[in-house]
Amino acid sequence: MQIHLDRLTGIAAVVPTSEGAHVTVYAGTRLERLNELLWSLGLSMINLGDIDMQTLAGAIATGTHGTGAAFGGLATQVVGLEIVTATGEVVTCSAERNPTLFEAARLGLGALGVITTMTIACRNAYVMHAEERPEPLDAVLSDLERIRTSVDHFEFYWWPHTHRVLTKRNTRLPGATPLRPVGRIRGYIDDELLSNTVFGGINAVSTRVPAIIPRANALAARLLSAREFTDAAHRVFASSRRVRFREMEYAVPVAELPGVLERIDRLLTDGGHRIGFPIEVRFAAADDVWLSTAHGRDTAYVAVHMYWKQDQRRYFRAVEDIARSVDGRPHWGKLHRRAAADLRPAYPRFDDFVAVRDEVDPDRVFGNDYLARVLG
Numbered sequence: 001m002q003i004h005l006d007r008l009t010g011i012a013a014v015v016p017t018s019e020g021a022h023v024t025v026y027a028g029t030r031l032e033r034l035n036e037l038l039w040s041l042g043l044s045m046i047n048l049g050d051i052d053m054q055t056l057a058g059a060i061a062t063g064t065h066g067t068g069a070a071f072g073g074l075a076t077q078v079v080g081l082e083i084v085t086a087t088g089e090v091v092t093c094s095a096e097r098n099p100t101l102f103e104a105a106r107l108g109l110g111a112l113g114v115i116t117t118m119t120i121a122c123r124n125a126y127v128m129h130a131e132e133r134p135e136p137l138d139a140v141l142s143d144l145e146r147i148r149t150s151v152d153h154f155e156f157y158w159w160p161h162t163h164r165v166l167t168k169r170n171t172r173l174p175g176a177t178p179l180r181p182v183g184r185i186r187g188y189i190d191d192e193l194l195s196n197t198v199f200g201g202i203n204a205v206s207t208r209v210p211a212i213i214p215r216a217n218a219l220a221a222r223l224l225s226a227r228e229f230t231d232a233a234h235r236v237f238a239s240s241r242r243v244r245f246r247e248m249e250y251a252v253p254v255a256e257l258p259g260v261l262e263r264i265d266r267l268l269t270d271g272g273h274r275i276g277f278p279i280e281v282r283f284a285a286a287d288d289v290w291l292s293t294a295h296g297r298d299t300a301y302v303a304v305h306m307y308w309k310q311d312q313r314r315y316f317r318a319v320e321d322i323a324r325s326v327d328g329r330p331h332w333g334k335l336h337r338r339a340a341a342d343l344r345p346a347y348p349r350f351d352d353f354v355a356v357r358d359e360v361d362p363d364r365v366f367g368n369d370y371l372a373r374v375l376g
């Protein structure tokens with residue numbers, strides 16, 4: 001049985017704080033709508049991922065994150081929630097009320113009940129200055145610590161079979177800063193035509209002729225050009241993704257990142273892989289959310305993708321082996337092969353989470369095959 005919360009949407013309450021507000025949101029609200037509602041109230045979410053199509057509760061339940069050395073994933077923004085448990089009881093929880101359930105349910109994989117509202121800490125509305133430019137991968141990695149900590153939100157996309165990356169540096173600015181959004185024509189060319197239409201076409205062709213991929217990537221990396229713009233924070237964070245793909249993402253200790261990328265580079269050369277999709281690298285601060293992929297350690301995220309008509313299994317398995325060798329943790333909402341036995345040692349609070357689950361849902365009313373695999 002699948003429950004849709006598409007009609008449980010909107011904002012239920014706003015309580016001002018010194019930095020913005022605590023906003024109670026119905027769980028089925030999609031981030032796209034929430035961002036616009038918040039903006040109209042003079043508020044913004046603290047951090048966001050790449051897309052805004054997910055529901056707030058779905059994104060948070062699966063551990064969705066964005067990038068930023070000093071910023072946690074979406075679950076770190078949760079200060080309270082209301083959940084309907086397996087007995088039908090409606091429980092309100094926060095750090096003060098039912099704190100154990102709160103700790104587990106703020107990133108709960110849907111295993112503990114149906115969340116009906118989430119209260120999230122928001123900031124006064126802010127805008128972001130975005131700087132995107134092509135750079136050599138080696139130059140970024142050799143100065144990584146300084147680069148990733150010297151700007152609010154840093155990330156890069158690496159074109160496999162090349163040593164070129166597109167870096168993105170986003171700087172938070174006060175809400176009153178004048179906006180200089182990407183022009184309509186440039187936005188269409190970069191974000192629609194190149195990122196979706198042309199990219200989709202290249203993937204369709206290279207599915208039939210994989211040998212062209214390294215040269216296509218080298219060409220794409222050369223065609224990248226720099227751009228700068230300033231826009232409402234949520235419009236800078238989120239982009240449109242219309243080319244279908246499969247994805248696996250691993251959270252690794254940040255110090256391991258250069259070694260992991262070096263081994264992936266060697267894998268591509270030696271393993272006969274032909275990968276057309278860029279590898280996305282992001283960062284997050286250590287947090288204390290029990291099942292957060294950044295729990296207890298500053299984290300780098302490495303996301304690998306494959307066009308949906310291509311078989312991703314051999315590539316993803318090989319990258320997963322590399323990430324596992326440095327104690328990597330898989331994104332809960334993306335492809336991976338891990339199970340409870342080998343996830344338990346990766347999460348110091350894994351057994352605390354399982355104990356809460358045993359208490360609130362002993363009969364596994366909310367059980368499913370995926371949860372049986374990853375939680376036991």
Ligand SMILES: Cc1cc2nc3c(=O)[nH]c(=O)nc-3n(C[C@H](O)[C@H](O)[C@H](O)COP(=O)(O)OP(=O)(O)OC[C@H]3O[C@@H](n4cnc5c(N)ncnc54)[C@H](O)[C@@H]3O)c2cc1C
Pocket residue numbers: 005027028048049050051053054055056057058059061062063064065066109110111113114115116241331333334
């Ligand atoms: C194109 C694309 C880009 C992405 N970019 C990022 C990114 O930048 N960063 C990142 O970290 N992830 C990213 N993801 C993953 C994404 O954020 C989510 O993890 C995933 O898509 C689930 O979100 P959803 O709204 O589809 O959730 P759903 O499919 O609705 O929910 C996912 C799960 O959450 C649980 N759940 C949902 N609602 C509730 C509720 N009310 N109560 C209790 N449990 C609930 C259920 O277990 C459900 O199976 C991306 C995904 C895609 C497709």
